[in-house]
Amino acid sequence: MWNDLRYRLRALFRRSAVESELNDELRFHFDHEVEKLRQAGLPEAEARRRARLAFGGHEQISEDCREARGTSFIEDTLQDLRYALRQLWANPTFTIVITLTLALSIGANSAIFSVIDGVLIKRLPYPEPDRLVRIFLSNSAYPKFPLNPFDFHDFRSRSQSLESLAAFMRRDVQLSGPGEAERLNAFAITSGYFHTLGLVPQLGREFDTKAEIPGNGLQVILSDRLWRTRFNAAPDIIGRKITLNAQPFTVVGVMPPGTAHPGNDYHAVAYGEDVDAWSPFTFDGDPSQRGSHYIEGLARLKKNVTLEQARPEMNALMAQLGREHPNDQGWQVLVIPLDREIVGSSRQLLLVLLGAVALVLLIACANAANLLLARASTRQREIAVRLALGASRARVVRQLLTESLLVAFIGGALSLALALIGVKALVSLLPATFPRAHDIHVSAPVFAFTLLVSALTGILFGLAPALQASRTDPKQGLHKGGRATTGSGQQSRLRNALVVSEVGLACVLLIAAGLMLRSLLNLLHLDPGFRQEHVLTANLFLPHAEYKDDAAIRHFSEQLIAGLKSLPGAEVAGFGSDLPWTGYNENTSFNIEGKQPPPHQDFHARFHGASPDYFRALGTPLLSGRFFTDGDRKDAPKVLVINQALAEQYWPGENAVGKRITFEDNPKEKDWITIVGIVANVKDQPNSPGAEAAFWWPALQIPFPDISLVIRSNTDSPLLADAMRNQVSRLDPALAVADLQSMSQIVAGSVATPRFAFVLVGLFGGLAILLAAIGTYGVISYSVAQRTPEFGLRMALGAQRFDLLSLVLTQAAKLVLSGTVIGILLALLLARALKSLIYNVSPADPATFTAIGFAVIAIAILACYIPARKATRADPMVALRAE
């Protein structure tokens, strides 16, 4: 085997040496033969003649030897390549058009594939990631819900199918001490969290179960970034105390660089290296109370345990818990593979994008095939000569395919350069919340993909023209002296079919882009329930160590309300527990005066808190009743503001203002809370189907430590942000002002994904129609060129210019119309894949289909108009003389 390879390589790379050796050898043999015959008594000349006869063809032997060396395939290919290069060099326009078209479309495919490779294909950066799963609960009211800590505790001790189980929840901390106060992305985690992920700290250790005992929680594990930037990568950091939330936390570990957060649902932090600190989750509270759900489960399946085995076990455990605790009844357990959970709905978007670029590539192939067909007719004579000289049809097809493959590979090489740039641009366009953006690179699989796609492309666009060309009849091809008319019936059918499919595919892409544009416009123009202009927001957190009770928080809140009023440039300023469209999701159940919930259900809604001017600052309209006032304080009657969704859900057809609810099961008169106002709906996300039922507590009656500031001003001046920072630091210099952003930025972030989808599909649609227009232009001008004598004749017989124009345009319109009809039918079939990506638009939206249909027809006919004009300039004299 090794010998064989070495031999073939030498034969290939030392070709001339091997050939001349063979020559010498044959010469030697021949001379001996002559010598022998001479010694047998023949005269010199006769001896030579006989030897030559016996010897056979010298060339034939050389050829057979080459065959025996096993290199003839490669040598033929090299010869074909040299020939192909000469051909391309001789037709620069053809070469440039075709390679650029291919480079663009293959490059688009490579770029999208890079994203798909990074997001969908590449394995997550944890050992054996296939065994990692996320655990949620589910019932009819909450399809995907976090776990109760004590349920989690029972799961952990009873489950057999899980190797390890851990839980985590977002719990940001405020780092103070030397340097500016900083709000850190942080999580509370149970012991075994990193063990489950398969990660090991680079210094120290992870939390043990002792850290989960209430009172032991003042420990912290740092990220590599935090350790380096805030602690100078101190090697003796373990055991040191640092100040978090105004309390001393002992550092027990430092995670290595590349510690990726597995993503979470509630108060989401994107997947990736975005978490700076982890502290222990402590199991406070009463283990018999199982009503609150707020931690997220993460588990590693035992080796050889499948999801299908784990699910029934977890559900059986949940049913067992349901028998032990009434609150635990009615839940199902969701066990979801971690990679699917991280990628989420992005999968559908990426697959649609891949489909879109694949269509662009198909159109480019059709274009390239058309160009080759046009050129093949001018090369008919050359091919006829080859066939006449005895080349087999297979050999001709191979030669032509070598040419198209060469073009495809040159295009592929260029496309990689484009992909490198394209991927950078794509990643910078990606929405901030897009999963695994850090994992997107032009890597080895992308190179392999590009190579494969280039090869397929070369065969796809080269095969039909090559087969067609090889069917040239040598006699006819030579006879006519190369005037390309033979076989044109079949050829023009193929060319027309290509144009029809190009127009059709471009139509599909443009319809997809149109649907996405409508969806984006719907999102941008919907009434969000607030006004985004000139609204500045920021988040504060009041640490429990310093703000130990409601009185302390209330005191801060009162001062903050007064301070915000005096901000220069602020029209109205308030604060609430959260901001719209930022993933807030806190829910509670309650009782309604005079109403009973249906059996096994309860009244529930999302809860928020708001200061008196919160709604005014956001611009959320009041529909009925009143907003909170400064009078809604501790000792005043208890009040609530609710949203329209809550009013419609529980008081349909009634006025909810004045109605009372309570959070107590056996309420006394003082426990009843009166609804004083109804505000407009704000959905969770712009594309949520509807708003969740929600209510707000007055900030001064029920104080809350998580504070979101909302300041409406008449400017977007950065001075306002500074003034606000100063105001906060005057109240408490240890507080970190986090997430400083305008409401417009939040809005832009919320529509970033639909915008991204539209921009890309629109870009591909534009490219597609451009290619289709070029293709249509090419076919019509080719046909016009061929029919010039006919047109001349028609003019000589009295046809007007307009007649010729309409003759050509009718021919073009037939192609374009059939393409458009096919495209629309295809789009009706394919648009269903967009269903989850578009908002408030039917995938068969008649307006989009009609508008795009007409636009495609108009563009394609316009592309034909230029060659059609040329037809009208046919000179009758020239035509007649030629015939």
Added chain:
Amino acid sequence: MSPERIDLPQGTLDLLILQTLSLGPQHGWAISERVQQISSDVLRIQQGSLYPALHRLERRGWIKAKWGTSDNNRRAKYYELTRSGRKQLEAETESWHKLAAAVAQVLESA
């Protein structure tokens, strides 16, 4: 007149070349002469098949080639058997004998 000549069956040429080379290194011309002589002119190797066969055997690593000087002082390419060539020769000789014996047996029994 020379005796009637027989066309070589496929594969037999390789065997003959290997057998000839087992006596010592030879150049192409000598190989064809030797085969012709030993077979009393019954077997004759055409150059058109000899050289491709030599290249094929070399590629398989059963023989190797070296440039040397011939009897009349000319540069000539000498082929010699490699160790794996020798093994191949033994194997092929054995299977040839088996085949020949089997064919003979069938022919005699009929």
